[in-house]
Amino acid sequence: MSKIQISKNEIRPARIMIYNCDVLGWRPNYYRMTFVCLILVLLLIGANGAAKSDEEDDDEITFRDFSLYIGDRIELEDYQIELIEIQSIRDGLVVMRVSKVGGSLDEQRALLLDRPNNFDRGADNGGITITIAEIFDEQSARVRLEYKEKLGTPRKRSSDRPQTAPEKPDLWVDKSFDKSEMNVGDESKVTITIKNNGTGPAVGIEVQDIPPLPQFTYIAGYPPKIKETLDPGQSDSAVYMVNAAKEGTVSIPSVLIRYADRKGNSLSNRSEPFSIVILPRSRADLNINAEDNITLALEEEGRLNITILNSGSASATKIEVTGDVRPGEGLEAVGLDKSFFEIAPGDAAAFSASIHGQKPGDYAIRLKANYNDGEGLAIREATARVTVLEREYKYHYLLAIIPIAIISFWIYRRHREYKY
Amino acid sequence: MLNVLMLGVGQCGNRILDAMNREAFGGGASKLSRYYLRPKFPSRVETLAVNTAINDLKELRFTTAKDRLHVPNLHGVGANRNVGKQAFMENRDMIMGEIEKRGDFDIAFVITSTSGGTGSSFSPLLINELKRQYKDIAVITVAVLPFREEGSIYLQNAAFSMRELMELDAEGIILADNQYMKRFSGDIASAYDKINTMIAQRLLFLIESLDSEMLSVTDLGDFKTVMNGGLRIGTMGFYQADSKNLSIRDAIQNSLKPANLLYPANVADDAARAMIIIQGSQEHLDVDEITKEVERLSASAGHVFKGIVVKKGRPKVLSVFTLASAPELEAIYAQAARAMQEEKEKRTRARKQLDEAFAHIEDLEEIY
Numbered sequence: 001m002s003k004i005q006i007s008k009n010e011i012r013p014a015r016i017m018i019y020n021c022d023v024l025g026w027r028p029n030y031y032r033m034t035f036v037c038l039i040l041v042l043l044l045i046g047a048n049g050a051a052k053s054d055e056e057d058d059d060e061i062t063f064r065d066f067s068l069y070i071g072d073r074i075e076l077e078d079y080q081i082e083l084i085e086i087q088s089i090r091d092g093l094v095v096m097r098v099s100k101v102g103g104s105l106d107e108q109r110a111l112l113l114d115r116p117n118n119f120d121r122g123a124d125n126g127g128i129t130i131t132i133a134e135i136f137d138e139q140s141a142r143v144r145l146e147y148k149e150k151l152g153t154p155r156k157r158s159s160d161r162p163q164t165a166p167e168k169p170d171l172w173v174d175k176s177f178d179k180s181e182m183n184v185g186d187e188s189k190v191t192i193t194i195k196n197n198g199t200g201p202a203v204g205i206e207v208q209d210i211p212p213l214p215q216f217t218y219i220a221g222y223p224p225k226i227k228e229t230l231d232p233g234q235s236d237s238a239v240y241m242v243n244a245a246k247e248g249t250v251s252i253p254s255v256l257i258r259y260a261d262r263k264g265n266s267l268s269n270r271s272e273p274f275s276i277v278i279l280p281r282s283r284a285d286l287n288i289n290a291e292d293n294i295t296l297a298l299e300e301e302g303r304l305n306i307t308i309l310n311s312g313s314a315s316a317t318k319i320e321v322t323g324d325v326r327p328g329e330g331l332e333a334v335g336l337d338k339s340f341f342e343i344a345p346g347d348a349a350a351f352s353a354s355i356h357g358q359k360p361g362d363y364a365i366r367l368k369a370n371y372n373d374g375e376g377l378a379i380r381e382a383t384a385r386v387t388v389l390e391r392e393y394k395y396h397y398l399l400a401i402i403p404i405a406i407i408s409f410w411i412y413r414r415h416r417e418y419k420y
Numbered sequence: 421m422l423n424v425l426m427l428g429v430g431q432c433g434n435r436i437l438d439a440m441n442r443e444a445f446g447g448g449a450s451k452l453s454r455y456y457l458r459p460k461f462p463s464r465v466e467t468l469a470v471n472t473a474i475n476d477l478k479e480l481r482f483t484t485a486k487d488r489l490h491v492p493n494l495h496g497v498g499a500n501r502n503v504g505k506q507a508f509m510e511n512r513d514m515i516m517g518e519i520e521k522r523g524d525f526d527i528a529f530v531i532t533s534t535s536g537g538t539g540s541s542f543s544p545l546l547i548n549e550l551k552r553q554y555k556d557i558a559v560i561t562v563a564v565l566p567f568r569e570e571g572s573i574y575l576q577n578a579a580f581s582m583r584e585l586m587e588l589d590a591e592g593i594i595l596a597d598n599q600y601m602k603r604f605s606g607d608i609a610s611a612y613d614k615i616n617t618m619i620a621q622r623l624l625f626l627i628e629s630l631d632s633e634m635l636s637v638t639d640l641g642d643f644k645t646v647m648n649g650g651l652r653i654g655t656m657g658f659y660q661a662d663s664k665n666l667s668i669r670d671a672i673q674n675s676l677k678p679a680n681l682l683y684p685a686n687v688a689d690d691a692a693r694a695m696i697i698i699q700g701s702q703e704h705l706d707v708d709e710i711t712k713e714v715e716r717l718s719a720s721a722g723h724v725f726k727g728i729v730v731k732k733g734r735p736k737v738l739s740v741f742t743l744a745s746a747p748e749l750e751a752i753y754a755q756a757a758r759a760m761q762e763e764k765e766k767r768t769r770a771r772k773q774l775d776e777a778f779a780h781i782e783d784l785e786e787i788y
Binding site (some may be wrong): 410411414415416417418419420 | 454456478485486
């Protein structure tokens with residue numbers, strides 16, 4: 001170790017050092033540093049030339065890979081190499097600490113992925129060279145240690161510290177309509193819910209709920225707005241109102257959210273796409289049911305029962321029922337005209353009119369209902385047939401029976417009179 | 421108004437009475453007439469059909485049930501007048517009771533056959549009873565003589581019955597002779613109907629006339645006088661003018677012709693008293709002609725009563741007359757006597773044959 005050998009390759013650690021100085025944020029005077037470094041280079045070149053002749057019996061350089069979690073250490077003779085932090089997966093930066101028993105070396109350095117880093121002048125010079133071979137995740141990486149065999153066998157020491165969960169945000173997003181089926185013209189509330197199911201805060205949250213669908217008109221609340229930051233376990237939702245404009249089955253595309261973790265790692269997620277059905281516009285449909293084929297005796301009074309049923313899907317409003325009798329004379333009907341403010345879907349309204357047969361014959365009572373079916377004026381009609389009978393003589397048959405009975409009795413009596 | 425009792429005794433009398441009831445419903449009445457019509461007699465006429473044979477009573481069609489009197493004697497008297505007389509006597513009170521229920525009468529007609537069992541035996545006894553119970557009643561017997569070929573018993577019955585009838589203190593007998601009238605129809609059944617109808621029409625006409633307002637009056641008294649004339653045996657003739665000949669004179673003459681009489685007689689020779697009853701529209705009733713014709717009849721028949729009834733229609737003439745002689749009756753009696761003699765001889769021969777037959781076993785005993 002008394003001789004110092006400098007080869008062409010020996011320049012590299014110096015560059016790294018310089019580089020590392022930059023990375024570490026050290027800011028010496030550039031020119032002074034350049035000068036110092038030049039002197040050092042000259043000295044190293046000279047020392048290298050003096051020691052070169054004694055190098056024949058040096059050990060071979062070997063390497064070994066270790067998978068390390070944060071806190072794990074590698075012990076090699078007096079060296080202790082510890083994985084401190086996975087600083088950036090994206091940039092490939094891992095912080096390692098290298099120390100030496102006795103305190104002659106204690107350096108913490110950010111290492112670039114796949115770049116060898118020399119400590120104690122590197123493995124070529126009896127020191128060690130460390131390369132981050134692979135970053136598994138934010139907790140672990142594969143580290144290659146290069147050293148001379150004479151230093152012995154490196155051993156891995158697992159960290160006694162409990163492993164801390166990585167701070168990683170995981171946003172879940174959902175988009176839902178409050179109705180799975182709706183009619184044209186119906187309003188629906190659309191809710192976008194985002195929840196951070198991860199372990200780290202999500203920052204810079206952006207929601208992309210586009211494009212606006214042509215089957216809807218967007219009334220209020222669009223585009224949805226969500227908090228930019230969500231801590232683990234936090235959730236937020238945005239609501240906007242839409243109005244169904246066209247009937248058909250609509251595929252609702254997924255909502256895309258973009259966000260980043262604290263370290264600036266970009267992440268995204270999508271909601272599940274789904275579809276909803278838009279039915280034709282709901283309308284009221286009234287059916288007038290009037291009791292048909294009513295038979296009245298002459299001068300008899302009866303009731304005509306009328307039921308108006310809304311079999312549509314919307315309320316009928318401003319219902320005006322009118323009725324007239326044809327032919328106009330012979331049947332008196334009172335109470336055919338009636339008004340209703342509203343008949344809800346599935347509901348029915350009933351009323352009755354009194355009818356009075358004044359003249360025998362067949363009559364038709366025509367009922368007409370004007371109403372607003374939700375879109376405009378609608379008309380429904382129905383007809384009830386009423387028959388007014390001729391005056392009924394309940395004992396007409398007696399007119400025939402009595403003479404027959406009298407004649408029969410007469411004949412029987414005569415028969416008895418002459419029967420011997 | 422005359423109160424008339426019509427008694428039909430025996431099968432023949434029942435049928436003539438039924439024919440009178442039918443005529444009372446109107447000429448040519450059908451069986452159904454009784455269901456819608458009432459019999460109309462010119463006077464108060466009570467009818468009663470009397471018979472011992474219930475089947476004969478059941479055959480009647482126009483006689484009410486209450487006017488049919490069954491005298492219970494098994495199934496008739498079998499043409500035996502002695503049995504009939506006994507049956508009458510046994511049921512006299514019942515028979516007379518039925519008659520009494522019908523009230524008082526001015527005249528009674530007892531219509532009967534002279535040959536049958538019930539009629540020929542009941543009638544003389546019945547007439548006697550009528551005369552005994554009803555002091556002022558005139559009883560006229562309408563006696564029907566049998567077909568001659570009907571048999572010896574019928575002839576015998578007719579002979580004895582007629583004698584009994586003629587010996588009664590009754591007003592007379594009107595004779596109808598089936599033998600004489602059977603010429604009206606080809607078969608026996610229709611001849612009976614025709615004869616019954618003829619007798620019924622004449623009797624009804626007679627009753628109507630006696631009870632009518634006549635232009636020239638004849639009444640019950642005149643009729644009784646006529647029936648008391650001669651042998652108190654009479655008969656009737658009837659004629660209705662046809663549209664071709666409405667002459668009243670011809671109608672009167674025709675009513676006296678044998679063809680229109682119930683019993684064969686020659687009015688000019690045999691009539692003792694007569695009654696001519698004329699009915700018709702006034703325009704047909706020429707009084708001079710009627711008078712001339714009655715006078716002509718009176719010249720031969722002695723006294724002739726005439727009655728004229730003005731009633732719309734063609735002239736009808738009923739002639740009733742009693743006979744001073746009845747040659748036909750004598751013939752019947754002679755025939756009946758012969759028949760009875762033959763019957764007797766047959767019976768004697770039969771008895772003799774039987775006795776001779778019995779003589780073969782006279783001295784013998786039954787051997788077993």
